[in-house]
Amino acid sequence: METFTEVRIFSKPKKVYNAIAKELIKLTQxxxxEIFDIALSGGNSPKGLFxxxxxxxxxxxxxxxIHFWWGDERCVSPDDEQSNYKMTVDYLLSNISIPPENIHRIKGEANPEQEAIRYSEEMEKSLNSRGKNPVFDIIILGxxxxxHTASIFPDQLxxxxxxxxxxxxxxxxxxxxRITITGNVLNNANQIFFLVTGANKALRISEIMDDSEAAKLLPAYYISPENGELIWFLDEAAASLIS
Structure with a gap:
């Protein structure tokens, strides 16, 4: 299984953020x-990028x-410290001038099952499609x-x-x-950027890159856009165990 298109390794996290930022500038410019749809990652990884x-x-x-979407969201209110949306507001949205209608947040405070359906319908209505699935121009994943990636965990392949x-x-x-975009949508994107930094990710990165048996248990191993490009942006610490 071909698990990656391109791997770019940088000396430190700041250089990873810079490289992704420049790629985003190039692609959007x-x-x-008329509309460029980007799905954002949550967690700590993208703070530096934002x-x-x-x-x-x-x-x-x-x-x-630019229209912003989210790959996943925790089922909490938008002002909760665990909210991916709140983190994006704090580190990015509050510091740029973007029309409010360009922000498509997952409502973590809503009934999860109903919100998954609502967000799915909003994607169908707003995004381009290829086959039966919506298409994101870029998905940033951690x-x-x-x-795990997005909120697809090893026990939920x-x-x-x-x-x-x-x-x-x-x-x-x-x-x-949590509410997550599913694998069929992730793998329908035009571009996927994996943003991975830190020595604590090195073992998983090596398993995926070395195509080991252990990798087959990892959701991130199955990210392979059928009609798009996958780029891994790693710092040296995350890449340190690749053989």
């Missing part, structure tokens, strides 16, 4: 599309054409220590076969409910 975009490159990105665009997932340890 060169695009003739700071870089809003502090250094804010004037180089056509925000009026990698958990356990190999069936979400790569799920017919729906969104599903309700559950964190295997805390039991917290």
């Amino acid at each position: 060169n695009s003739t599309q 700071k870089k975009l809003s502090q250094k490159y804010a004037d180089q990105i056509p925000w009026n054409r 990698l958990g220590d356990d190999g 069936e979400l790569f076969e799920d017919e729906a665009n969104c599903a309700v997932a559950q964190h295997p340890i805390t039991g917290q409910k």
Whole structure:
């Protein structure tokens, strides 16, 4: 199984953020599309990228054409410290000038099952499609220590076969409910950027890159856009165990 298109390794996290920022600038500036749809990752990984975009490159990105979506969200209110949306507001959205209608948040405070359906319908209505699935121009993904990505966890690999665009997932340890985009939508993107930094991710990265048996248990291993490009942006610590 071909698990990656391109791997770029940088000396430190700041250089990873810079490289992704420059890639986003290039793709959005060169695009003739009226609307450019980007699905964002949650967790800690993108904070540095969001700071870089809003502090250094804010004037180089056509925000009026960018529509932001989320790959997943924890089932909490939008002002909760665990909310992916709140983190994005704090580090990016509050520092740039973007039309409010360009922000498509997952309502973590809503009934999870109903919200998965609502968000799925919003994607169908707003996004381009290829085959029966919606298409994101770019999806930015992170990698958990356990190999999860978006909110597809190792015990829920069936979400790569799920017919729906969104599903309700559950964190295997805390039991917290989350809403996630499913594998069919993730693998329908035009571009996927994996943003992975830190030595705590090195074992999972090596398993995936070395195509080991252990990798077949990891959701991130199954990210392979059928009609798009996959780029891994790693720092040296995350890449340190690749053989």
